[in-house]
Amino acid sequence: MTVNVTSADWYALAPISIVAITALVVLLADLFAPKHVNRYLAIVLAVLGIVVAATDCKAAYAHDFAAFGGAFIVGGFSVVFQEIILIAALGSVVLYGAIGKDDRIAGAIALMLWSACGAMLMAGAGSLMTIFLGIELLSLALYCLCGLADRPTAREAAFKYLILSSVASGFMLYGMAMLFGASGSVALADLTNPVLASNPLLWIGGGLFLVGISFKLSLVPFHAWSPDVYEGAPLPVTAFMSVATKAGTLAVFARFVYAAMPSGVADRLLLPIWIVAGISMIAGNVGMLAQHDLKRLLAYSGIAQIGYMLAALAGGTALGMRYAIFYLAAYTFMNLGAFAIAALISDDAEQGSRLANYRGLAQKSPAAAALMTVFLLALAGLPPTAGFLGKILILSTTASAGYVWLGIALIVGTAISLYAYAKIIRAMYQRDEHAHTHAAHPFVPLAWASAIVCCVAVVVLTFVPPALRDVLPLVR
Amino acid sequence: MNPYGPVAIYLCVALAAALLFTFLPGLLGRAKPNPQKQEAYECGVEPTSAVHGRFPVRFYLIAMLFVIFDVEAASFYPWAVQMHALRVFGLVEMIVFVIVLAIGYAYVWKKGGFQWR
Numbered sequence: 275m276t277v278n279v280t281s282a283d284w285y286a287l288a289p290i291s292i293v294a295i296t297a298l299v300v301l302l303a304d305l306f307a308p309k310h311v312n313r314y315l316a317i318v319l320a321v322l323g324i325v326v327a328a329t330d331c332k333a334a335y336a337h338d339f340a341a342f343g344g345a346f347i348v349g350g351f352s353v354v355f356q357e358i359i360l361i362a363a364l365g366s367v368v369l370y371g372a373i374g375k376d377d378r379i380a381g382a383i384a385l386m387l388w389s390a391c392g393a394m395l396m397a398g399a400g401s402l403m404t405i406f407l408g409i410e411l412l413s414l415a416l417y418c419l420c421g422l423a424d425r426p427t428a429r430e431a432a433f434k435y436l437i438l439s440s441v442a443s444g445f446m447l448y449g450m451a452m453l454f455g456a457s458g459s460v461a462l463a464d465l466t467n468p469v470l471a472s473n474p475l476l477w478i479g480g481g482l483f484l485v486g487i488s489f490k491l492s493l494v495p496f497h498a499w500s501p502d503v504y505e506g507a508p509l510p511v512t513a514f515m516s517v518a519t520k521a522g523t524l525a526v527f528a529r530f531v532y533a534a535m536p537s538g539v540a541d542r543l544l545l546p547i548w549i550v551a552g553i554s555m556i557a558g559n560v561g562m563l564a565q566h567d568l569k570r571l572l573a574y575s576g577i578a579q580i581g582y583m584l585a586a587l588a589g590g591t592a593l594g595m596r597y598a599i600f601y602l603a604a605y606t607f608m609n610l611g612a613f614a615i616a617a618l619i620s621d622d623a624e625q626g627s628r629l630a631n632y633r634g635l636a637q638k639s640p641a642a643a644a645l646m647t648v649f650l651l652a653l654a655g656l657p658p659t660a661g662f663l664g665k666i667l668i669l670s671t672t673a674s675a676g677y678v679w680l681g682i683a684l685i686v687g688t689a690i691s692l693y694a695y696a697k698i699i700r701a702m703y704q705r706d707e708h709a710h711t712h713a714a715h716p717f718v719p720l721a722w723a724s725a726i727v728c729c730v731a732v733v734v735l736t737f738v739p740p741a742l743r744d745v746l747p748l749v750r
Numbered sequence: 751m752n753p754y755g756p757v758a759i760y761l762c763v764a765l766a767a768a769l770l771f772t773f774l775p776g777l778l779g780r781a782k783p784n785p786q787k788q789e790a791y792e793c794g795v796e797p798t799s800a801v802h803g804r805f806p807v808r809f810y811l812i813a814m815l816f817v818i819f820d821v822e823a824a825s826f827y828p829w830a831v832q833m834h835a836l837r838v839f840g841l842v843e844m845i846v847f848v849i850v851l852a853i854g855y856a857y858v859w860k861k862g863g864f865q866w867r
Contacts, residue, residue, distance in 0.1 A: 279839075298853050305860045381857075 279342065286341035286348045289331035289356060290394045293363075296323025297387035304380030316380045317371035317720075320387060321364065328360045336744040340400060344461050347400040350744035354599055355397035355525040358606050359518050363390040365610035365724055366514035372720040373509065373617045382422055386514055389415035393522030402450040402460045405526050409446070409490065412522055413439050416515055420507040431506025438499045439489070446486025452479025462534035471536040480543050483530070488547070490523040491584075494554040497577050501561070504573035509620060509627060512569050513613035516576050517606045524583060524602060528595060531587055540590060548588045552680050554581035555687035562694040568616050568627045571694065572609065575653055578687050579605050585684055586668040589675025596742040597667040604660035604735050608652040611728030615646045617721045632698055634706025643702045645725050652732045654695040655688050660735035667739075811863065822851055 284291075296319060303315050331353055338349035367383050374382055392411030399405040417439070421432030450460075456475035457464045470476045485496070492500040504512045531544060558578030565571040583605070586598035616627055619635065619642065636643035652659035665688065672681045829836065829844050836843075858864065 298850065301853055301857050305856060 282339065283341040283346075286334070286339055286346055286398075289327040289360075290391050292323060292327040292330060293360075293387050293394065294391050296320060296327070297384040297391075299323070300380050300384045300387070309376075313371065313376055313379050316383050317367065320367045320383045323387070324360050324364045324367070324390075328357055331356050331360070344463060345401040345404045346395070346398045348398055350742070351525070351529070352398035354603075354742065354745055355521055356394045358521050358599075358603055359390055359393045359397065362514055362517035362521065362606055362610065363387065365517075365606075365614070365728070366510045368720050368724045369510035369513055369610075369614060369617045370508075372718060372724075373620055378422060382419060382508075382511075385415040385419050386511070389419065389514070390518060393518045396522035397525040399526060399529070400462055402453060402462070406443075406447065406450065408522060408526075409443065412519060413443070416511070416519070419511040419514075420503060422511065423506070423508040425506075427502075427506035428508070429506075431503045434499055434506075435503045442486045442489030442496070445482050445489070449479045449482025449484075449486060452476075453483060455479070462529060465534040466536055468536045468538075471539050476536075476539070477543065480535070480539070481546075484543075484547055487523060487527050487530075488550060490519060491527070491580050492573075492577050493547075493550045493580065493584075494557045494577065495550065497554070497558070500577065501565075501570045501573040504569045504576075505567055505627075507569075509569070509613060509617055512572075513610055516572060516609055516613075520576065520580055520583075521602055521606070524580070524598070527584075528587060528598065532590055532595065544588075547584065548677060548680060551581040551584035551588070552683035554578060555585070555683045556690070559687045559691040559694065562691060565694075566629050568612070568629055568632075568698075571629070571698075572612060575691065575694075576609070578691060579653070581687070582665065582668055582684055585672045585677065585680040588672055588677040588680055591671060591675055594668075594671045594675060595745060597664070597671050599742055599745060600660075600735075600739055601664035601668060603740070604652065604664045604732065607728045607731040607735070608649045608659070608661060611725050611732065612646065612649040612653070614721045614725035614728060615642055615649065618642055618718060618725065629698060629701070633701045633704055635702040637705070642725075645729050646702060647699050648729050648732060650695040650699055654692050656692075658733060658736050660732050660739075663736045663739060808866070815858070815863070818851070818854075822848075 300316050300319050300323075303319055304312055307315050334348040335350050335353045338347070340347050363386060366386055370379065370382055370386065389412050392408045392413070392415065395404060395408035395411060397408075399408050413435075417432055417436045420435050421428050452475045453465060454460055456470050456473045456479060457467060465476070489496040489499075504516065507515065531540065535543065555578050558574045558576070558581060561574035561577070562571050565574060579601075583598045583601050586594045586601060588594070619631060619639070620627070632646070635646070648659065652661035655661040655665040657663075665684065669681050669684060672678075672684070825847065826844070829840055833840060
């Protein structure tokens, strides 16, 4: 098969290219600019690049186009996911600018941008090759980023992530090889051929592929890496990882579920995934109860949240897709916001990630405590936040698609999680004479800005949910 | 006869031979074990050692840099062979590749990655 590559194909990749080139420019600027402007330059360039990419990306909304013979598909779906990933990158770059070390800032920001490129590639991936390329680009940069902090747990995190993620990639690749063996093509669209429904290769390959996906999403039997890795990685990297990895992988999963299976296969092949999603909601929220570290807590929370998003996709309805994306967007803002507050009260040792340091926070910084309360309420799914609306929408679509038991798991999980979130809120508003005094970081205004923007977004999304009418179809 | 018949026979013979040579020495030989004999033989290298030993991390740095340039050479070669077929597209791809690599090289150089410390 020969693919005629035209300039339109390259334009489809423009947002990704802009982000990648920005990363190179950040590195070059770090080499040649004087030392004392390094930090400003890196942040300004990265933010500029992300904003340009986001503006450019928007143009493809509602203009479906299959670039490179269907290997990369732009359209409403990819645009929404790419924008979410860019928002995650923006938030994390700003946080890194706020608390990162001077001599590492350019390298870390460049790696973060490349990682975002991988996630953006996954958002539009229409063939098995592009999916794998995106996943590896995303992960390789993250392995390095995880090890950047100056503590032994960072190295442990990087090593654990590298080894376990490689194993998962192996599973996924093996599954992809079998899917290719079944359909004779790497294009996802060719997997819908009804002849394949009786082919055992499709079943085994699809199963292995989903195992790889479940690992990247940190669903429950494959979740053990995420609390350790989240804890060890530098705070802004954890913020990025918790959102961008999930967004990219969710995009791949959604495309696979909605557009890459012969009819009749989906119900049975995906049933284990829905069960696992239900277990994740419960287990993630139960795991949260025992945590003393904000990053670990948010890792367990993320395990549960991704369960909610998958529940929206159960049944494969058009509404479910929109609600999953809406919840992902809401989750992006509340998670980034919570990490921004953690960055606010951190110094280099990142003691802002230890829950003990939140005791009596309201006395010292009422604004930070109030913002954190909003984010925690949103994560728990209480009004008036986007988390509440997202959960209601997911409940309605899951129940009407015939997966009532998933809805019940969602409610039970939410009830459990309330206790864990409320514990932090109570600690923040407790009187505490021995409250820690935090070393004020010079670049803290950046973290404040990020937290405030996230807070506004979390509240506004409740009242003005995006319509997202043009996210389907996913494959052409 | 099925075309895979000979393969099946070959596999059976190979399996039988392997099993035979695995168990025959145990039946025929006299067992007089000592610690040296029990070790797996690996050309004089100690087969196992403590995991907590110290090793110079410099080696890995050099090894990694080597791998990078090895990959560069490895991707140059097929391009050189197919240069006429790929035409301008191949040339542009290669230039982009080299520029990206050169920026990484410059970064490592400037940050002192090549200093032997």
